[in-house]
Amino acid sequence: MHDHRTLLEGRVKRFVDDHLTPALVRARTPLSLESWEVEDEPVPFAEAVGQTFSPLSVGSRWGKPWGTVWMHATGAVPQEWSDGGALPEGTRAEVWVDLGFVGNPGFNAEGLAWRPDGTIIKGVAPDNYWLPVPEDGRVDFYLEAASNPDFGIRGFKPTPMGDKATAGPGPLYTLRAFDVVLLDVGVWELERDIWTLNGLMHTLSVEDARRHAILHALQEMVDAVDPSDVAGTAAAGRAALAPALASPAVPSAHQVTAVGHAHIDSAWLWPLRETVRKCARTFSNVADLADADPDFVFACSSAQQLAWIERDYPELFERIRTLVQRGQFVPVGGMWVESDTNMPGGEAMARQFVAGKQFFLDRFGVETEEVWLPDSFGYSAALPQIVAASSSKWFLTQKISWNQTNTFPHHTFWWEGIDGSRVFTHFPPADTYNARISGEELHRAARQYREKGRGTRSLMPFGHGDGGGGPTREMVAAAHRTASLEGSAQVQIASPREFFSAAEEEYGAQAPVWSGEMYLELHRGTYTSQLRTKQGNRRNEHLLREAELWAATAAVRGVADYPYEELTELWQLLLLHQFHDILPGSSIAWVHTDAEHNHARITRGAQAIIDAALTALAGKGEQVLLANAAPHVRDGVPALGLGAPQVAGDAVRVERDGADVVLDNGLLRVRVDGRGLVTSLVDAASGRESIAPGGAAGLLQLHRDEPVAWDAWDIDEYYRRQVTDLTDVDSLEVGGSEDRAEVTVTRSTAASTIVQRYVLERGAVSLRIEHELDWHERQKLLKLAVPTDVHADRAASEIQFGHVLRPTHTNTSWEAARFETVAHRWVHVGEPDYGVVVSNDSTYGHDIRRSTRADGGTTTTVRLSLVRAPLYPDPEADQGRHELAVTIRPGALVPDAVEEGYRTNLRPRRITGGAPVAPLVTVSNPQVVVESVKLAEDRSGDVVVRLYESEGRRATGTVELTDGASGVQVVDLLERADGYGAVPCGELVDGRAELSLRPFQLVTLRFSR
């Protein structure tokens, strides 16, 4: 047979474009329009409809950047469309809106339609621009149209659009249509048939007979549909395709569980307030689809987003509750937001689950068991244990498919954390969380799925995400057509729980194991970008720790009430800002301005709680007291207690030695040279030099930082090719007192000024380097180097509830790809009996490398990424003043690192009061670290203590509530004992917990009183 395949495929495409798509609408008529433009920020429906509206015509320009125009559309289905009072068979009247859409849904203009009674109809956006017409044929709608700017996300060009102050006046869009249309349902169904079959056909091999059978059927369809009477012949076209659509899938075909989804970023290229509206638009679309199709299932992952709906759209929230009961709207994830997981501290990471799961339980009675993080930028090795401790069972992401270098070897596997906990994990092999259920996506899922032969199934989240929109009726139609279709994966719409249960049953016993972090080989700049947002997070995590500790102590002692509501509110605000485009620094200016404002609010709130509790606890008096919230003794004050500080140690001596300055407090001897760099750092206990020969700590290194793409997200490996060492000194001053000696060095570049202050305090075992930056670079990365004379094969970096060990070499492509890594408060490089800790109060990005010197020794260099200056999406990112501190502690092992991390981040809090206050909780073994002390969320007055083994070895110890307890239980993160007996950790007797912990074990204890 002659081969006309290419020609015939072209014939189908041309036929659809020229004849079929235009025939979707049999008739259309414009509605009468009037509009009112909101002056600034969005207003509620009731306020909008009371305004004076002006006439609006199609073709007019509308919408200033971030503005809102309320459009009022009225009219009716024309009489002449009716055939004896009813519309022609196979047709339906709808309203179609085109606000001037460009590109993808969620990244430009979008709207929410309301009835005059204030109830919501649904959202409109590209790909989902229709609204149902009431049965009486009369249209009276309000459309809350948002003129959100298009950011051209793939171009990464600096844009002023991310801030109302710089975005300009607009208008941005041209209203193209607001019509009543007569939709030909038969033509629509035929177009769907073709879309699915044509998409499948293009995925099949040209050697495959099925491909040709589909092409033949498509030709029969084109033959059968008369271009001059598409409406009248569409049914014949469908009949021509019916046999090809009815041919069933082979039994071994890959099984796809399709889950409706909208990965709505809680803020990104839009501010938080716009996300609230995006959720309303998307969830109302979902409710509409669910009502239309009882098989439709939608998974919603963020408690915060539903909390917004509950607050601002109560009627929609009630619809969602009904859908949850029907099993069509499925809460998943169990987190407050889809947070970053690299940077949130241990307690905050736990609280994402506490706040999220509790919300879903309270509002819907649903216990979420599947953790849902399709888009976060890498996954901490602490997560498996935290997931298990939250009584969740499963984990889903697909982001690791974005790796630049290495292909992850599994799609379904057990993921093992630092403590040995395992969680059953799935990566959707279609490599997207925004699927449309196209032939290409289904083929990709089946082709790439790496568990073939043993596993048979994967999950496919479908629906417009990122900027919202969610699933469309076209996607649902595609799912139904591919339930069993020869040549295609088999699609079933179902819940994530159904998928995970089936996958674990099928494959759980054989699935491979991935141990440790799931490092994303991309977006390495997110550990550093938007320093102020990161500092706000870090400082507030520690302030909330203090607030809960002191408030719990005061409440148990009966001197103050526990501020449950304030703490819940402050925590939720903090958790929101750990969202995976906020804490990583990848959002527009507006979002980061909001973040700084909200972090300041949390700081004020937490500070007020701390002040009130400490004042109540310490009583009146003039005694100077140190409030030690750290889990270690400090200046003679017990951990978690309040007492008179006793700083031991010699006076700090300052000597000049030529151009050098030497600081010595009897414990540490520091030499700062004329360049303002630390050329020697020796602890008296070991007498060993910690600084590598020829090296100098405190060295600031300025790199060009011009990523290929994803500016705020990425540091590309070639950044190392250019570096400027900032060794010139504007001034070097020596000062301070016997308690605190300082060497202050001022340096400058053409654009920026940097002050480095080396501080050695009486009794201190670490050198503190305080930085004041007036930062005005563009596309630069500032690193701080600490070259140590240490032979370290691997470095320890703090993560939540423990640390990870990463090689310092680059033997394999996996190690080479980790050229920038994340750490929380400290990193440690060491030999078995000696090491150096580098601790920080602000930043997360690090690189740690080793080199061999000419003398044969090894230099292990720790570098912190202090600040960047990316231009997209916020062209002013990181500009201006910053303060941050780093400490270097030589002669230190991992337990010292843990202590140093708390010390750097919990700065001394001195108050005056009447008397010391004994700790509420005591722990007999410092290896067991208390992360959190609080009162129970259920307001029973029980005391909750969260602790962990901090060194990666076994530990025993006693934890006691000093005020006495009537009982103590091991509970899950949600403070529940029921059904959570799987964590044996020793004897629980006489109100004391006698613990025996595994390496890095996380335990939550609940003391009743």
Ligand SMILES: [Zn+2]
């Ligand atoms: Zn996202």
